[in-house]
Amino acid sequence: MSNTITVSTQGINESLTDSNGDFDTVERGEMTPDEFVDFIRKASQLKIPESIGDSEEYCPPHIITNNSTGIVSFLMDGGKIECLEVEDYVTPFEACMLANGEKNPEVMKLEKSGGTKLKSTDNSQANSQLTENIVIKRGGKFKRFLGYVLSLIFISGGIIIGVAGIRFGLKNGKNEDLYIGLAALVIGVIIGFIIFRAVKKSAGKSGSNYDANEGIVYAQTLNAMHDDNYNDSTDYGDFDGGD
Incomplete structure (x- = not known):
C-alpha cells in the first residue's frame, strides 16, 4: 500500500484560498495521508458561489487523487466533501482512505446506502467480503x-x-x-x-x-462481515496510511 497520494485540483487557486472556477488542472504533487487530510479539510471550506447556478463555464472546486487502484475525485462545497465515485458525502479521513486505496469506492457506496459495515479497510479483503455476501437469485x-x-x-x-x-x-x-x-x-x-x-x-x-435489474440480493444478516468485537465507531486516531 502506497504511503503517498498524488493530488491535483481544478477550480481552486494556487494558494487554496478561492474557488476560481478555472478548468485548468493544478498539480499539487505527492502528499502523505496526514498532509492530504489537512489539505482536503482546508479545501472543503471553499464554497461554490450561489450566483454560478448551473453555468458550464464554471468549474466547481475539485480534488483529484491517483493511486495504484485508480482515480478518486472529490467535490468541495462549504464544509462538505462529496466523493463522486461513492456518490455521497465523506469525512476527511474517509476521503484519505479512498484516495490512498485503503477503501474501495464501491464498498463505501454500499456502506453509505446502509448495506453493511465492513471490518476490513484493505481493498482486496473488502472486495472478497463484498463478494461473499452477494447472493445471485436463481430459479x-x-x-x-x-x-x-x-x-x-x-x-x-x-x-x-x-x-x-x-x-x-x-x-x-x-x-x-x-x-x-x-x-x-x-x-x-x-x-x-x-x-x-x-x-x-x-x-x-x-x-x-432483490435488485430489479440484476436479480442480486445482499445477504440480510451479513454475518460473514461481522464479529462480536466489531465496533462501528472506530477511532482512526493518527492516520498512518497503511503498510
Missing part, C-alpha cells in the same frame, strides 16, 4: 411460474367440472349432481385463488429484497 421466476400455472389449473378445473356437473344435474333433474357441480366450481376457484394470492405475495416480498 425464482420459474417457481412463481409453476405457482401461477397450478392456480390456473385449479381455477379452470373447478370451472370445467363445476359447469359440467351443473349441466348434468339440470339435464337429469338430479339435485345431487347439481350440488356436486356447484361444490366443485366453488372449491376449485377458491383453491386456485388462494394459490395465486400466495404466489403473488411471495413474489412481492422477493422483489423488495
Whole structure:
C-alpha cells in the first residue's frame, strides 16, 4: 500500500484560498495521508458561489487523487466533501482512505446506502467480503411460474367440472349432481385463488429484497462481515496510511 497520494485540483487557486472556477488542472504533487487530510479539510471550506447556478463555464472546486487502484475525485462545497465515485458525502479521513486505496469506492457506496459495515479497510479483503455476501437469485421466476400455472389449473378445473356437473344435474333433474357441480366450481376457484394470492405475495416480498435489474440480493444478516468485537465507531486516531 502506497504511503503517498498524488493530488491535483481544478477550480481552486494556487494558494487554496478561492474557488476560481478555472478548468485548468493544478498539480499539487505527492502528499502523505496526514498532509492530504489537512489539505482536503482546508479545501472543503471553499464554497461554490450561489450566483454560478448551473453555468458550464464554471468549474466547481475539485480534488483529484491517483493511486495504484485508480482515480478518486472529490467535490468541495462549504464544509462538505462529496466523493463522486461513492456518490455521497465523506469525512476527511474517509476521503484519505479512498484516495490512498485503503477503501474501495464501491464498498463505501454500499456502506453509505446502509448495506453493511465492513471490518476490513484493505481493498482486496473488502472486495472478497463484498463478494461473499452477494447472493445471485436463481430459479425464482420459474417457481412463481409453476405457482401461477397450478392456480390456473385449479381455477379452470373447478370451472370445467363445476359447469359440467351443473349441466348434468339440470339435464337429469338430479339435485345431487347439481350440488356436486356447484361444490366443485366453488372449491376449485377458491383453491386456485388462494394459490395465486400466495404466489403473488411471495413474489412481492422477493422483489423488495432483490435488485430489479440484476436479480442480486445482499445477504440480510451479513454475518460473514461481522464479529462480536466489531465496533462501528472506530477511532482512526493518527492516520498512518497503511503498510
